[in-house]
Amino acid sequence: MRILILSHNLIERGNYFRALKFAHFLAAKGHDVTFMPSSNRWYKPKKYQAGKVKIIESPSWSFVIGIDDGWSPLGILYRIWTALKKKYDVVYGFSHKPIDFIAAYAAKILRGSFYISDWCDWWGKGGLFENIKHFRDMNPNLSPTRKWILEMYDRIEANLEEFVPRRADLVTVICQALNDRAVEIGIAPERLLKLVSGADTENVRPMDKDKAREEIGLSALLAGSNAAILGYTANYHLDESLLLETMSLVCRKKIDAKLLVVGAEFRTPDEQMKKWGLKIFDAESGEPMAKEHNIIHFGRRPFRDVPAYLAASDILLLPMTDIIYNRGRWPHKIGDYLAAGRPIVANDVGDIPILLRGRDAGLIAASDAQDFADKIIEMIQAKTRWAEFGANARKIAETELDWNTIGERLYQRISLI
Numbered sequence: 001m002r003i004l005i006l007s008h009n010l011i012e013r014g015n016y017f018r019a020l021k022f023a024h025f026l027a028a029k030g031h032d033v034t035f036m037p038s039s040n041r042w043y044k045p046k047k048y049q050a051g052k053v054k055i056i057e058s059p060s061w062s063f064v065i066g067i068d069d070g071w072s073p074l075g076i077l078y079r080i081w082t083a084l085k086k087k088y089d090v091v092y093g094f095s096h097k098p099i100d101f102i103a104a105y106a107a108k109i110l111r112g113s114f115y116i117s118d119w120c121d122w123w124g125k126g127g128l129f130e131n132i133k134h135f136r137d138m139n140p141n142l143s144p145t146r147k148w149i150l151e152m153y154d155r156i157e158a159n160l161e162e163f164v165p166r167r168a169d170l171v172t173v174i175c176q177a178l179n180d181r182a183v184e185i186g187i188a189p190e191r192l193l194k195l196v197s198g199a200d201t202e203n204v205r206p207m208d209k210d211k212a213r214e215e216i217g218l219s220a221l222l223a224g225s226n227a228a229i230l231g232y233t234a235n236y237h238l239d240e241s242l243l244l245e246t247m248s249l250v251c252r253k254k255i256d257a258k259l260l261v262v263g264a265e266f267r268t269p270d271e272q273m274k275k276w277g278l279k280i281f282d283a284e285s286g287e288p289m290a291k292e293h294n295i296i297h298f299g300r301r302p303f304r305d306v307p308a309y310l311a312a313s314d315i316l317l318l319p320m321t322d323i324i325y326n327r328g329r330w331p332h333k334i335g336d337y338l339a340a341g342r343p344i345v346a347n348d349v350g351d352i353p354i355l356l357r358g359r360d361a362g363l364i365a366a367s368d369a370q371d372f373a374d375k376i377i378e379m380i381q382a383k384t385r386w387a388e389f390g391a392n393a394r395k396i397a398e399t400e401l402d403w404n405t406i407g408e409r410l411y412q413r414i415s416l417i
Helices: 016-028 073-085 098-111 128-138 144-167 176-184 209-216 218-222 240-252 270-275 303-311 333-340 352-356 369-381 383-398 403-414
Strands: 002-010 032-038 046-050 053-057 090-093 114-119 170-173 192-194 228-234 257-263 280-282 295-297 315-318 344-347 362-365
Touching: 002 016, 002 073, 002 098, 016 032, 016 053, 016 403, 032 073, 073 098, 090 098, 098 114, 098 144, 114 144, 128 144, 170 176, 176 192, 192 403, 209 218, 209 303, 228 240, 228 303, 228 333, 240 257, 240 369, 257 303, 303 333, 315 333, 315 369, 333 344, 333 383, 344 352, 344 369, 352 362, 362 369, 369 383
Parallel strands: 002 032, 002 090, 032 053, 090 114, 114 170, 170 192, 228 257, 228 315, 257 295, 280 295, 315 344, 344 362
Antiparallel strands: 046 053
């Protein structure tokens, strides 16, 4: 089959990893697969080969909204042209975004392509847009006019979120909450396929902790400190307050621990950080780290570097507040955490606790800072069991979250077309 896979995300952002994994799996099965994410170049597409997958990064220029948000008029036109110039047997759009939907639906109507839509985040009805609005309201650099325009985009997308999957021949959902929501809006169960995101066990492997710390420069920063290293990665910190308040409680109990962060900068005001007793050290500053620094921020890193940061950690944290958005998603980082073979402390929200509970791969905390801190301290004090927890985590990655097993479910469904 000739298959076109569309993702609105930029390289190594968001759903890009999920879409690319399915692209590689289907290509390995002998299909002719083209994968189209968004380019960080505004006007020019970029074409190259990655294994058996043809990759075309589509133009991303947009008006007011970000280039990663799926509204680029140039990207939409380029994708429509790509989807229609050849007959694709399957077009797989990895969101409801216009840049994914319009081209896929055009191919369905005009070329008879089988249209699959992936639903992997809860956006409207109290979901992600509520969180985004909160961060916008905190941003002093956004004018009221720009905020109003962006909220108009959100309202349109809130309608598209349910409009788009209804038009698809098959809808893949990433978690049980979205599966239930799809049924509620009238999508027949036989048109639904639940596919969680797997663990990248090839690129993320258990590494020697000391070697990993040397590689990322952490050994020099710690300078003989015996602090427990709590690892955390994220492109965006939607659960920032929970994480930081929890870290504050851990430190106030005189626990020797430091939070290792890979990802975007925190948005919490300095005054609040000071109240929490938190002090961030910029690992790129080239300066020595003081004892009072309890957060080590390494900034954004390419995915190829992430395994070393996970391996340098003693314990990995997955903060999730109990909100609709978190119940309606599958945090992709859980696969990386499990593959890294480190103990995990996560909150009791969504599908992740079901994956971890009873497996001795970590601890599950209530979604409040106090219990989260208590469980982290409990894990720090269970040092003699870290290796056991880590080995069990890796086992989950290699079995239940094996990409080949997950991909096979998609392949079997597509084979019925």
